[in-house]
Amino acid sequence: MLTLNKRQFLIGAAGMTAAATLPRLASSAGKNIMVIASTVDIPNFDPHVATGYAPQWLFRNTYDPLVRVVNNPPVPAPGLAKSWTQSPDGLVYTFELDETAKFHDGTPVTAKDVEYSFARLLRLAKGPAWMVSGILDENSVKATGEMTVTMTLKKPFAPLLSVLPWMFVVNSKLVEANKGTDDGQAYLLANMAGSGAFKMGRVKPGDLYELVRIEDDWHKGGNLTGVIWKIVREASTARLMLQRGQVHFALDMFAEDMEAIKDMPGVVRIMEPDYRTFTIKMNTAHGPLMDKNLRKAVSYAFNYKGMLDAAGPAQLMKSPLPVGIFGFDPDQKGYEQDIPKAKEYLAKSAYKDGGFKLSMHHAVGYENQRRWCLIMLESLKVLNIDLDIRAMTWPDTVAMARSPETMVDFYSIFQSPNYADPDNTAFAAYHSSRNGQWQNPVYKNPEVDKLIEDARAEVDTAKRVELYKKFQEVVVEDAADIIGILELRKFAMRDNVRDYVFSSVAPNTMEVWPLSIG
Amino acid sequence: MLLYILRRLILLLPVLFGLTLLLFIVARILPGDPVGLAAGPNATPELIAQMRSELGMDLPLPVQYWNYLTGLVSGDWGMSVFTRRPVVADIMEYLPATIELVFASLLIAVVIGIPLGLLTAVHKNGALDYITRTVALGGIAMPRFFLGLLLQMAFAAWLDILPLSGRYPLIESPPDHVTGLYTLDALIAGDWYAFQVALSHLALPAIAMALSPLATIMRMMRASTIEVLQQDYVMTERALGLSNHLILFKYVLKNAMTSTLTVIGLYVSWLLGGTVLVETVFDWPGLGLYATQAILTQDFMPVIGVTLVIAIIYLITMLIVDLLYGVFNPKVRYA
Numbered sequence: 066m067l068t069l070n071k072r073q074f075l076i077g078a079a080g081m082t083a084a085a086t087l088p089r090l091a092s093s094a095g096k097n098i099m100v101i102a103s104t105v106d107i108p109n110f111d112p113h114v115a116t117g118y119a120p121q122w123l124f125r126n127t128y129d130p131l132v133r134v135v136n137n138p139p140v141p142a143p144g145l146a147k148s149w150t151q152s153p154d155g156l157v158y159t160f161e162l163d164e165t166a167k168f169h170d171g172t173p174v175t176a177k178d179v180e181y182s183f184a185r186l187l188r189l190a191k192g193p194a195w196m197v198s199g200i201l202d203e204n205s206v207k208a209t210g211e212m213t214v215t216m217t218l219k220k221p222f223a224p225l226l227s228v229l230p231w232m233f234v235v236n237s238k239l240v241e242a243n244k245g246t247d248d249g250q251a252y253l254l255a256n257m258a259g260s261g262a263f264k265m266g267r268v269k270p271g272d273l274y275e276l277v278r279i280e281d282d283w284h285k286g287g288n289l290t291g292v293i294w295k296i297v298r299e300a301s302t303a304r305l306m307l308q309r310g311q312v313h314f315a316l317d318m319f320a321e322d323m324e325a326i327k328d329m330p331g332v333v334r335i336m337e338p339d340y341r342t343f344t345i346k347m348n349t350a351h352g353p354l355m356d357k358n359l360r361k362a363v364s365y366a367f368n369y370k371g372m373l374d375a376a377g378p379a380q381l382m383k384s385p386l387p388v389g390i391f392g393f394d395p396d397q398k399g400y401e402q403d404i405p406k407a408k409e410y411l412a413k414s415a416y417k418d419g420g421f422k423l424s425m426h427h428a429v430g431y432e433n434q435r436r437w438c439l440i441m442l443e444s445l446k447v448l449n450i451d452l453d454i455r456a457m458t459w460p461d462t463v464a465m466a467r468s469p470e471t472m473v474d475f476y477s478i479f480q481s482p483n484y485a486d487p488d489n490t491a492f493a494a495y496h497s498s499r500n501g502q503w504q505n506p507v508y509k510n511p512e513v514d515k516l517i518e519d520a521r522a523e524v525d526t527a528k529r530v531e532l533y534k535k536f537q538e539v540v541v542e543d544a545a546d547i548i549g550i551l552e553l554r555k556f557a558m559r560d561n562v563r564d565y566v567f568s569s570v571a572p573n574t575m576e577v578w579p580l581s582i583g
Numbered sequence: 584m585l586l587y588i589l590r591r592l593i594l595l596l597p598v599l600f601g602l603t604l605l606l607f608i609v610a611r612i613l614p615g616d617p618v619g620l621a622a623g624p625n626a627t628p629e630l631i632a633q634m635r636s637e638l639g640m641d642l643p644l645p646v647q648y649w650n651y652l653t654g655l656v657s658g659d660w661g662m663s664v665f666t667r668r669p670v671v672a673d674i675m676e677y678l679p680a681t682i683e684l685v686f687a688s689l690l691i692a693v694v695i696g697i698p699l700g701l702l703t704a705v706h707k708n709g710a711l712d713y714i715t716r717t718v719a720l721g722g723i724a725m726p727r728f729f730l731g732l733l734l735q736m737a738f739a740a741w742l743d744i745l746p747l748s749g750r751y752p753l754i755e756s757p758p759d760h761v762t763g764l765y766t767l768d769a770l771i772a773g774d775w776y777a778f779q780v781a782l783s784h785l786a787l788p789a790i791a792m793a794l795s796p797l798a799t800i801m802r803m804m805r806a807s808t809i810e811v812l813q814q815d816y817v818m819t820e821r822a823l824g825l826s827n828h829l830i831l832f833k834y835v836l837k838n839a840m841t842s843t844l845t846v847i848g849l850y851v852s853w854l855l856g857g858t859v860l861v862e863t864v865f866d867w868p869g870l871g872l873y874a875t876q877a878i879l880t881q882d883f884m885p886v887i888g889v890t891l892v893i894a895i896i897y898l899i900t901m902l903i904v905d906l907l908y909g910v911f912n913p914k915v916r917y918a
Contacts, residue, residue, distance in 0.1 A: 098754045106876070108666050254667055270666055270676065271876060272868035273753065293753050298863050298872070301732065302748050305740050309747060460881045 097582050098291040099562070102303040102312040103573070106296055107274055110265070111253035112233035113186040113194070118481070119294070121231065122574040126276060126292065128233035128259035131160050131179065131214070132226055137337070138389070139485035139570045141226040145174055145234055145260070146214070155221035155524035162212040165283045168236040168260045176208030181237035183216075189248060196228040196483065221522045223529055224486035231483055234260065262578035263292060272296055278578075286579035287564065307332055307557055313582060316556045316573045320377030320433075323555050331560050336378050339481075339554040339569040340387040342490065345425070345441070345547035346476040350507035351469035353421065358414035360544040364400040365407035367444045367547050375436040378553040384537045385495065388551055389569075392487040392520075392533030399541055399548055404447055411448050419449025425475035426455045426462065434477050437549075441475060466506035475547075480504055485570040487533050488521045495540060508545045584906075591902045595895070602894055603655065606887045607648050651887075660891075661884030665876065670888040673873060678892065679763025680750060681869035684861070685854040686764075687785050688792035693847060696797045700804025700843070701831065707809060715801060722798035728860035731791040735864065738787060746784045748866035757781070788865040792858065796850040803846050807839035814838075841908055848904035852897035 101122075109115035112124040131146040146160035166174040183206035186194050200222040209215040218225070236258040243252035252258075257265050262284040263276035274294040295312065297303040304322050307315040308329060315322075326332050347354040347363070354360055373381050383399030386392060411417055425441055427434035435456070442452040455473065457465065465471050482489040493499055496517050497509035513536060520532035541548070554572050558565065563581040635641045639650060651661060660670040703712040739747040750765055751757040758768040758777045765781035811817065812835060820830050859871030870889055877885035 096754060100753050267756065269868060270668070270673070271872055272866075291754075295749075295753060295866075296868075297748070297866055299866070302735070302864060302866060305735065305747050308740070309743070311747065311753065458879055460879070 096290050097288050098293060099289050099314070099577055099580065099582055100293045100295055100312040101314040101316065101577075102295050102297040102306055103316045104296065104298050104303075105317070106271055107294065108270070109254055110257060111250055112192065112235065112259070113182070113189050114191045114250060114253070116192055118571060118574050121483075121571060122294065123274065123276075124233050124259075125230075125261075125574055125576050126263050126578060127257055127261035127265065128235070129166065129174070129261055130230045130233050132229040133576070134227065134230040134485060134570055135566070135568060135576075137567050137569050139227075139568050141230070144230070145179070149226075155223070155522075156218045158216040158218075158225065159209075160214040160216070162214065163283075164212060166260055167283055168239070169257065169264045169279055170236065170239065172236065172238070174234060174260050176210060176212055176214045178237045179214045179234050180206050180208045181240070182234040183232065185235070185240070185248060186232060189250070193228070193231040193483070196231065196489075197222070197225075200225070221524050223521060223524055224484060224488045227484040227486040227489075236260070262287075266291065282578070284578050287577070288581040288583065289577060292577050307559065310559060313559045313562050314556060314575075315558075318555045318557060320555065323378070323557070326557055332557055333560050333562075334555075334557050335567060335572075336553045336555050337567045337569065337572070338380065338389065338551055339572055340390055340485070340490070340551075341479060341481040341554065342382060342385075342387050342494075342551060343477070343479050343549040344382075344385070344494075345437070345549060346478060346506065346508065347545060347547070348469060348472050348474045348476065348507055349543075349545055350509070351472065352474055353416055353423065354474050356414045356416065357544060358410045359416055361400075362407045362410035362414060362448055363445065363450075364544045364547060365403045365410060366447055367400070368402055368440050369400075370402070371440045371443075372437055373550060375440065376433060376550050376552060378555065379550045381550055382548045385540045385546065385548055386487050386490055386533065386537060387482070390482075390485070390487050390490070392530055394534045394537045397537050397541060400544070402444075407448060416450075422451040422453055423474040424453045424455060425477065426457045426465070426473045427477050428462065429456045429458050433552075437477065441547075463503050466503045467501050469507045472506045476506060478503065482570060488517070491517045491533070491536060492521065495536075495545075508543075510539065510543060510545075513539050513543075588902065588906070591905075595898050598898065599891060599894060600652075602891065603652065603887060604648070606890055607651065607883075611644055611647075611883070651884075655891075660888045663877070663882050663885050665880045665882045665885075670884045673885060674870070674888055674892055675763075677868060677870045677873040680867055681855065681858055681862075681871060683750075683764040683766065683785065684788055684792060684858055684867060684869060685851065687766075687789035688854055689796065689847070689850065691789055691793035692797040692800050692850070695793075696800030697804050697840075697843065700801040701808055701836065701839075703801070704805045704808035704812065704839075705827075705831065712805075719798035719802050722794035725794070726860075727791050727795065727857070728864050730794060731788065731861050731864040734787045734791055745787055748864075750784050750867060751781060755780075788861050788867050791861050791865070792854060796847075796854065799846055799850070800843055803843045804839060807842050808835060811835050811839045844904055844907055848900050851900040852893060855893045855896060 103119060105117065105119040107119045107123050109120060110123065112128050130144045132149070133142045133144040134140070135142045143163065145162055145166050147163040149158055149160045151158050160179075162174060162176060162179070164173070168174060183201065184203045186192065187197070187201060187203045187205075200218050200220065201216065202219065205218065206214060206216050235253070239258040240249040240253065243249055243256070245251050255268070262278060262282050264279055266275035266277040268274055273296065276292040276294075278290045297306065300317070300319060300322050303312065303315040303318070304326060306312045307326065310331065323334055323336060326334060347360050349355060349360070354363075369381055373379060380388060382388065384394055384397040386394070411419065423445070425438050427438050438452070438454040442454065445452050465473065466476070480490065480494055493504040495505060495508060495513055497514050499505040500507060500509060516532055516536040516539065520529050520536065523529045523532060556573065561582050564579055565575070568575070632641070639647060642650070654661060658671060660674070662668070663670055663673055666673055699715055703715050706712060735747055738745040746752070757765050758772050758774055758781070761768045761771050766778055766785060769778035769781055817830060817835060820834060855870070858867070858869055859875050861867065862869045862871040863875070870892070874886060874889040876882070877889070
């Protein structure tokens, strides 16, 4: 039997403590590895299948699109295509590819790869394919030369250059060789076939994804030799890691975190307006809120100032389109709290005495959304309406949105545009073809549908502006939403990160290859 | 003895069968749409239906369960809807991290708890007894995640002597995979630097996990030892002139260990199932995090898989504990 006296015990404990606290980190000389802390995982590496901001970040750095999006306000920039032209009727786009572009295996990117990639994307009809639904089909994109691609649209689509940054080109020979029976989905789920500045290194699902800079990278810019996307679920941990310099970017920060790192040495706060909207959608297809006068009563009863005060760094929206985006109508007044008007509209509705209960949901863990629910509760009291507040996880929210009968009366939702065009917000959040989806569960108005369709097909800028102006007027008149707020995008970075430029479209999916550290 | 072990192993099967049935039913009757979620926010109803068919989730429930059971036996524990990987592969990825954390926590709790329990029993109502009693109360009462945050603040943020999170520095590659336990793999490779690094990362989460079992083991050991010290045979041994050291470690310890052994065995499953909060605070990529992600995305196969793994480990642990009774108490023998 092992015996252990007090002295031996203490010596052993001291030894273990010393062993645990004495290591020196290996030198990282010569390595410029950027670390990004995020709460979001990357479950799928297929650029024609995966959605979500984390996969999009991966694709922007391991693949290339024809056209990129940069700067603020966002503008198109050359990607694989060094130049492009557009026919006067907006139906034909011609792209000339960059001869220096090559895939990770060293083979050049050709027009055939682009043709293959778009055909695959549209054939699978997953991932970003919805952005060009009805605009392109499998035969729309053709290689008309070794390095020339021609895109023939089924109808004009003004935001085409805005959606192309999310459509990535794969190595056709590699994917075709690993096609299997599912068009290469099983292969690309966990493998890369890109031309991006980085290739995949270590992969630890749920923990980290390491990208390694390719040798002889044709992208010019930045000094990064690698990037690590680190999943950090606890906000305080991410903040401490940023403080200690263990991460260079901490995404997914809340207002409290930004306050805590204010004036912290070595840390730069990024708090910029972007196009991520928050609205409270009303169930216009089922229940009391089918009554437009009741919706207007609620819209005039709501305490918008309270909502803004509870939001932290944000601004109120008056229009369904984000402030500052092309087509936004700055003269749109929207609704303001006006109790006499609220009561006036209640009296016109079928529920003039109130006396019933409505339901509202918010996302579990989002304190701001919970506060907004409480503001709604208080606002409805003047109308003698009660409110049942429900905290829901994302899976339950998505499931709940699938039918008017299951949807709550007030549906709280953030919406981040995938591309820098009002069509994204308008189409996703207000077109009836999106009913049953989480972005637009129930709202349907044929006039709004036509305005959206006409606007996306219109290539004349002035006419598009007029169409979106009318769109905003009709949606506001419908009182389909409590049009809420634009929160500032909040994240932080170390001050040794250089050449970072904020873009208001998907800012948390930044391209890192132009960046440097040190 | 061998027959006893075999019998206990065979009895695992009906327990696991009942567990899978219960979990399967609960997972299927819960509201939500994991396939719709995995398909993405822009998926069409046709796409979701196709995915549902690919995953076999459009079949009748009894058929789904039968397919699952036969798959279990053949090593196919289903696919994770979220990661699109086999559940077995995911569990093999995450399990070593949790095993390492649990083992380290238990080691701390046992190595410190048992001797302290002995000492405080021998020096009952002394200064050490009062101090450890207070620490024990705090250890049991304090939530692990809160303790974890405190440890991070103290040792990582303020003193900067231990890492903040993770199993290994982000920009370095861990030791070559043998067991998946970085400390053990480093020792196997003879890489002392890697062992130090892995141990330094393990320290804070292991301490956060260890405090509660340490407190319980210490108090249980103390109580058992006090009881045994009052037995007649101990008095006889003292009368015979045996040294206190010999009495304590050869006779008292063995007899006092049985109830503590039970507590240690129970804590294995408690630790296994309770790592999620500490893993979240310390970014420890273990089974707890994997299970949490699965629950939040209503990914049922991983939830069932993780529960089965914990159940198997728990049942085997209790078998080992039962066998160890025989080591400490010769009167206990299994036929």
